[in-house]
Amino acid sequence: xxxxxxxxxxxxxxxxxxxxxxxxxxxxxxxxxxxxxxxxxxxxxxxxxxxxxxxxxxxxxxxxxxxxxxxxxxxxxx
Amino acid sequence: xxxxxxxxxxxxxxxxxxxxxxxxxxxxxxxxxxxxxxxxxxxxxxxxxxxxxxxxxxxxxxxxxxxxxxxxxxxxxxxxxxxxxxxxxxxxxxxxxxxxxxxxxxxxxxxxxxxxxxxxxxxxxxxxxxxxxxxxxxxxxxxxxxxxxxxxxxxxxxxxxxxxxxxxxxxxxxxxxxxxxxxxxxxxxxxxxxxxxxxxxxxxxxxxxxxxxxxxxxxxxxxxxxxxxxxxxxxxxxxxxxxxxxxxxxxxxxxxxxxxxxxxxxxxxxxxxxxxxxxxxxxxxxxxxxxxxxxxxxxxxxxxxxxxxxxxxxxxxxxxxxxxxxxxxxxxxxxxxxxxxxxxxxxxxxxxxxxxxxxxxxxxxxxxxxxxxxxxxxxxxxxxxxxxxxxxxxxxxxxxxxxxxxxxxxxxxxxxxxxxxxxxxxxxxxxxxxxxxxxxxxx
Numbered sequence: 301x302x303x304x305x306x307x308x309x310x311x312x313x314x315x316x317x318x319x320x321x322x323x324x325x326x327x328x329x330x331x332x333x334x335x336x337x338x339x340x341x342x343x344x345x346x347x348x349x350x351x352x353x354x355x356x357x358x359x360x361x362x363x364x365x366x367x368x369x370x371x372x373x374x375x376x377x378x
Numbered sequence: 379x380x381x382x383x384x385x386x387x388x389x390x391x392x393x394x395x396x397x398x399x400x401x402x403x404x405x406x407x408x409x410x411x412x413x414x415x416x417x418x419x420x421x422x423x424x425x426x427x428x429x430x431x432x433x434x435x436x437x438x439x440x441x442x443x444x445x446x447x448x449x450x451x452x453x454x455x456x457x458x459x460x461x462x463x464x465x466x467x468x469x470x471x472x473x474x475x476x477x478x479x480x481x482x483x484x485x486x487x488x489x490x491x492x493x494x495x496x497x498x499x500x501x502x503x504x505x506x507x508x509x510x511x512x513x514x515x516x517x518x519x520x521x522x523x524x525x526x527x528x529x530x531x532x533x534x535x536x537x538x539x540x541x542x543x544x545x546x547x548x549x550x551x552x553x554x555x556x557x558x559x560x561x562x563x564x565x566x567x568x569x570x571x572x573x574x575x576x577x578x579x580x581x582x583x584x585x586x587x588x589x590x591x592x593x594x595x596x597x598x599x600x601x602x603x604x605x606x607x608x609x610x611x612x613x614x615x616x617x618x619x620x621x622x623x624x625x626x627x628x629x630x631x632x633x634x635x636x637x638x639x640x641x642x643x644x645x646x647x648x649x650x651x652x653x654x655x656x657x658x659x660x661x662x663x664x665x666x667x668x669x670x671x672x673x674x675x676x677x678x679x680x681x682x683x684x685x686x687x688x689x690x691x692x693x694x695x696x697x698x699x700x701x702x703x704x705x706x707x708x709x710x711x712x713x714x715x716x717x718x719x720x721x722x723x724x725x726x727x728x729x730x731x732x733x734x735x736x737x738x739x740x741x742x743x744x745x746x747x748x749x750x751x752x753x754x755x756x757x758x759x760x761x762x763x764x765x766x767x768x769x770x771x772x773x774x775x776x777x778x779x780x781x782x783x784x785x786x787x788x789x790x791x792x793x794x795x796x797x798x799x800x801x802x803x804x805x806x807x808x809x810x811x812x813x814x815x816x817x818x819x820x821x
């Protein structure tokens with residue numbers, strides 16, 4: 301089992317969460333786990349999947365633009 | 379246009395207009411009217427006649443004409459209206475939307491173009507005009523040669539080598555965008571990014587994308603973005619235009635700036651058929667601005683599908699896992715019953731009981747033995763009890779310090795001592811002493 305302290309799912313970026321989800325599925329599929337380990341992985345995998353979906357659902361394109369004065373301003377997309 | 383098809387007209391009609399003897403079936407009625415009635419023409423009739431004259435001239439059915447565009451108008455319907463002119467003459471032109479949408483560039487006033495189409499009369503307007511079917515920038519030949527020359531030079535310098543192409547990140551967090559700030563291409567790109575991967579953020583570094591000022595501006599914006607450390611991918615883009623419009627993207631300095639950039643660069647300029655030097659030196663060439671956006675980010679639907687698939691895989695893995703563990707557990711339970719230590723335990727218990735009873739017996743016999751020994755010993759002890767000895771008439775003599783007197787050497791004449799008999803004691807004094815030899819002791 302991976303004994304390193306796993307970071308809070310909610311704090312993960314999409315890429316990290318997705319990557320960990322991928323790895324979690326692989327480990328679950330490989331079996332070779334204790335029941336406690338499998339349950340913990342399964343639970344975390346579900347959290348990761350929900351987190352990824354939530355990020356996709358709520359994301360909105362952020363657009364900024366460099367002005368001629370050299371400032372970066374946010375562009376409002378209507 | 380007349381009611382019959384242009385092709386059949388071209389093939390079947392004799393294109394020699396003569397005053398008498400027109401054989402055109404469609405015009406025979408008209409001619410009869412003109413020839414034999416002293417007819418005053420209506421404007422429509424005359425105009426229609428003139429249009430027929432144009433339409434039977436097969437040379438006018440397919441012409442190629444070069445000139446400069448002026449009064450260019452793009453109607454809301456998508457049709458183009460413009461005038462082609464040279465130093466001495468003008469030609470009104472129309473290009474229907476069906477042809478206009480296939481154009482590889484955005485025509486505009488002042489463009490030198492070569493148009494192909496047929497000439498006919500627009501009766502309602504009383505004008506003859508070119509119905510253009512295709513349009514391309516004139517002078518393409520010269521530019522094309524310059525382009526090929528530059529392309530070869532840069533290729534020989536290795537600017538287009540595949541080995542220098544950087545990988546485009548699968549999931550960029552921030553995309554740098556070099557384009558004209560108000561172009562339709564920008565809106566297309568933002569739409570595509572927003573639809574496909576709204577997680578990304580975009581930083582626009584505006585630049586002129588045509589004209590002499592364009593290359594240095596594009597380079598400056600590119601280098602500004604490239605110098606940042608929060609950018610994953612840079613897109614350089616411009617919508618469709620004439621070869622001249624796109625010429626900024628053939629600038630050798632821009633090519634070298636793209637080559638020198640640290641970040642992966644996608645170039646999407648013009649339409650699918652337009653190739654610029656920037657396209658060749660880019661890490662990835664996109665045929666259009668919106669496809670540049672498509673190549674820059676993943677499609678969220680694919681990731682959503684993957685997440686759903688992961689969830690399903692986890693569920694079935696978990697179900698299988700638990701099922702396996704359960705059947706393993708059942709198997710073990712069965713084995714456990716077969717190999718149960720209870721039987722052995724029962725055996726052992728009996729053995730223990732037997733051992734305990736044996737031990738009891740042994741202990742008892744030992745104790746019994748000890749008991750009889752003890753009786754003998756206590757009888758012996760009884761005989762050795764000094765009280766019994768005293769009863770037989772012996773006495774115990776002790777010095778004043780309590781020590782028992784064993785030997786004549788323990789005392790000297792005049793010592794006081796105590797004498798214990800069976801039922802009491804009394805004091806005494808040594809009045810004489812005599813040491814006996816061994817012989818005398820035996821007696």
